Amino acid sequence: MSTVFPSSTFRPTSIRCSNDRQALFNRIAPVYDNLNDLLSLGQHRIWKRMAVSWTQAKMGDRVLDVCCGSADFIPHSSLHLSLQSPKSNLPLEELAAGVIGLDFSKEQLMVASSRSFTKNCFKNIEWVEGDALDLPFADNYFDAITMGYGLRNVVDKRKAMQEILRVLKPGSNVSILDFNKSNELLTSSITEWMIDNIVVPVASVYGLSDDYRYLKRSIREFLTGKELEKLALDVGFSTARHYEIGGGLMGCLVAKN
Numbered sequence: 001m002s003t004v005f006p007s008s009t010f011r012p013t014s015i016r017c018s019n020d021r022q023a024l025f026n027r028i029a030p031v032y033d034n035l036n037d038l039l040s041l042g043q044h045r046i047w048k049r050m051a052v053s054w055t056q057a058k059m060g061d062r063v064l065d066v067c068c069g070s071a072d073f074i075p076h077s078s079l080h081l082s083l084q085s086p087k088s089n090l091p092l093e094e095l096a097a098g099v100i101g102l103d104f105s106k107e108q109l110m111v112a113s114s115r116s117f118t119k120n121c122f123k124n125i126e127w128v129e130g131d132a133l134d135l136p137f138a139d140n141y142f143d144a145i146t147m148g149y150g151l152r153n154v155v156d157k158r159k160a161m162q163e164i165l166r167v168l169k170p171g172s173n174v175s176i177l178d179f180n181k182s183n184e185l186l187t188s189s190i191t192e193w194m195i196d197n198i199v200v201p202v203a204s205v206y207g208l209s210d211d212y213r214y215l216k217r218s219i220r221e222f223l224t225g226k227e228l229e230k231l232a233l234d235v236g237f238s239t240a241r242h243y244e245i246g247g248g249l250m251g252c253l254v255a256k257n
């Protein structure tokens, strides 16, 4: 049986930030999920599940997915939480205090809120239209935070990390999955070759080649694993560790408040 978020809510807040990036993510929203599956050959699901498990989220936790987009991370959070339960068929509201997905793209959130899932544990989810650089939540509010392919896209990475730290409870973890900006020439060449020869041509079928060309530049301008660890420690996280996954093409920063 499929459920279309019967108890999810949609909370808009005011946003002050990069209009061009917001427009880009609004444009690609209808095909974003399909392209992810196609371009990663389904591997992104494994990487997302690994990232969620590294938060060490457990039953009863309040979880935030920053830059949730079309909510591709939320099923993995929910699945992770349900697997922590001896009765994994419990509804999510009995497993988690709440899962919130935040994004500044209204179109992505529309896709998120219309997703249907086959398990009854995807309830008690709230969608918040908001800015990762000015999170509309109280200090020390969340037990676990995930962010997938979001940090690379925000205009101020330091501010985003400071905001995550502010709303994360002491002792809790954030797990940030993204492309790995590698120092290895071979790995970075493979990434760029794949973008030029696979990602952009496939995106062009959907009329989105220009939007996906932005990917190469954003990875070049992103931080290496060591730089991400340093950024996390600089803003005040107590520990930070970057893991290379997917043959070094992806990376996941796990940091503890």
Ligand SMILES: C[S@@+](CC[C@H](N)C(=O)[O-])C[C@H]1O[C@@H](n2cnc3c(N)ncnc32)[C@H](O)[C@@H]1O
Binding pocket: 017, 021, 022, 025, 026, 036, 066, 067, 068, 069, 070, 071, 072, 073, 102, 103, 104, 105, 108, 130, 131, 132, 133, 147, 148, 149, 150, 153, 154, 155
């Ligand atoms: C590449 S998508 C990732 C979506 C999803 N997390 C996933 O893993 O598939 C990046 C998302 O970041 C969002 N985003 C970028 N900057 C943002 C900001 N300042 N505040 C909120 N969302 C932002 C975009 O709207 C987009 O949905």
